[in-house]
Amino acid sequence: MAESSGSRLELLYRISQTINSSLDLDVVMESLMDEVIHATHAERGFLMLYDDQGQLSFRTARGMNQQDIEESEFKISRGIVERAAKEATPLLTSNAQLDQRFDTRASVKLYGLRSVLCVPIIQKGETLGVIYVDNRFQNGIFLQEDLDLLTSIASSAGIAIDNARLYRIAVDKGRMERELQMAREVQVSLIPASTPVIPGWDLAACWKPAHEVSGDFYDFIPVSDGNYGIFVADVSDKGMPAALFMALSRSVIRSNAVQNARLDEEITKANHLIWRDSREGMFITLFYALLQPDCGEVTYVNAGHNPPLVLRSEKGTFDRLGRTGMAAGVEDDTPYSQAAVSLAAGDYLVMFTDGVTDAQIGSAPPFGEERFMATVRKHAGKSAREMVEAIEKDVCEFSGSGEPVDDLTLLIARKTG
Numbered sequence: 111m112a113e114s115s116g117s118r119l120e121l122l123y124r125i126s127q128t129i130n131s132s133l134d135l136d137v138v139m140e141s142l143m144d145e146v147i148h149a150t151h152a153e154r155g156f157l158m159l160y161d162d163q164g165q166l167s168f169r170t171a172r173g174m175n176q177q178d179i180e181e182s183e184f185k186i187s188r189g190i191v192e193r194a195a196k197e198a199t200p201l202l203t204s205n206a207q208l209d210q211r212f213d214t215r216a217s218v219k220l221y222g223l224r225s226v227l228c229v230p231i232i233q234k235g236e237t238l239g240v241i242y243v244d245n246r247f248q249n250g251i252f253l254q255e256d257l258d259l260l261t262s263i264a265s266s267a268g269i270a271i272d273n274a275r276l277y278r279i280a281v282d283k284g285r286m287e288r289e290l291q292m293a294r295e296v297q298v299s300l301i302p303a304s305t306p307v308i309p310g311w312d313l314a315a316c317w318k319p320a321h322e323v324s325g326d327f328y329d330f331i332p333v334s335d336g337n338y339g340i341f342v343a344d345v346s347d348k349g350m351p352a353a354l355f356m357a358l359s360r361s362v363i364r365s366n367a368v369q370n371a372r373l374d375e376e377i378t379k380a381n382h383l384i385w386r387d388s389r390e391g392m393f394i395t396l397f398y399a400l401l402q403p404d405c406g407e408v409t410y411v412n413a414g415h416n417p418p419l420v421l422r423s424e425k426g427t428f429d430r431l432g433r434t435g436m437a438a439g440v441e442d443d444t445p446y447s448q449a450a451v452s453l454a455a456g457d458y459l460v461m462f463t464d465g466v467t468d469a470q471i472g473s474a475p476p477f478g479e480e481r482f483m484a485t486v487r488k489h490a491g492k493s494a495r496e497m498v499e500a501i502e503k504d505v506c507e508f509s510g511s512g513e514p515v516d517d518l519t520l521l522i523a524r525k526t527g
């Protein structure tokens with residue numbers, strides 16, 4: 111039964127204070143339902159909101175004693191609440207047992223529902239859920255004044271729920287940004303802080319994630335007899351999953367590189383471990399090369415990666431170091447072979463990921479391999495660092511200020527003597 115006009119205004123004011131006192135949605139909803147039950151003399155009160163699957167789900171269930179109702183007592187007519195929500199229209203019945211609108215609702219008879227009041231919660235034209243109160247023991251508990259009161263309360267509740275949701279989104283976004291920043295810092299720590307000094311070679315690298323974290327990586331691995339392993343790799347996925355898979359793959363490749371003499375054996379073992387831990391079809395392309403400083407010979411395995419370029423400085427021509435096996439993590443028993451190439455003084459080995467050649471603006475053609483090769487040739491004779499910086503500059507100028515399509519990684523080894 112509705113309270114007096116003065117009491118109703120006092121209630122609305124009190125509810126307004128409750129709503130504005132907290133951005134914790136659960137606290138707001140519980141306080142709100144306690145006030146509604148007290149004002150309408152309802153036996154029970156439920157607040158239901160649409161979930162991510164578009165279904166009405168219980169968020170608050172309270173009784174006359176201002177205590178939560180056990181889930182086993184969530185006995186209401188889904189037909190009534192869904193009708194009120196779908197039609198965005200309040201429903202009031204003095205005796206649901208005799209109301210012809212609910213003749214086909216078995217739950218009304220089964221649960222002995224009598225006085226029922228249900229109003230939609232609408233905010234900015236969108237139905238967020240419903241407020242439902244009932245009394246299973248008495249007819250005629252609710253009047254039109256109660257319906258008007260609950261409609262006003264639902265309007266205020268809509269604002270509160272919307273504000274609380276926006277606040278929660280902001281909190282979650284802030285937490286995610288902090289976690290991504292931490293993940294980036296961890297990932298940066300896995301990327302070499304400097305290039306090694308290798309007699310007869312000049313090395314330089316560039317690593318530019320498209321977003322906070324990257325699926326690209328490169329590394330330098332000292333092995334026996336003064337030789338050095340270098341590699342560039344690219345995980346198939348993006349974002350945090352790719353970053354985690356990158357960390358796993360890097361550790362696997364490094365641990366195998368110091369155990370075996372032959373590169374094909376190293377990558378075969380690494381592939382088995384990566385395949386075993388791969389989930390959701392993730393895989394990794396990589397180019398692994400072993401530099402022998404004394405003779406200038408480079409032994410390599412190309413596991414499904416973009417073929418690196420060898421620029422022959424004397425002639426201005428290129429050799430492409432094609433694939434010698436499938437990407438790692440695709441199949442357990444993938445065979446790998448190794449190949450070799452010799453670099454003379456002044457030659458460059460240019461290793462890269464597809465963030466270089468795929469760079470583009472909108473739907474325009476990408477940077478492409480031909481433009482990439484022309485850029486490399488144009489800067490022949492420069493140091494490895496100057497070459498890396500020139501390529502990075504050309505790619506960035508080509509793609510403009512828009513968001514990068516992919517991570518960009520370059521590793522250049524120049525034979526100096």
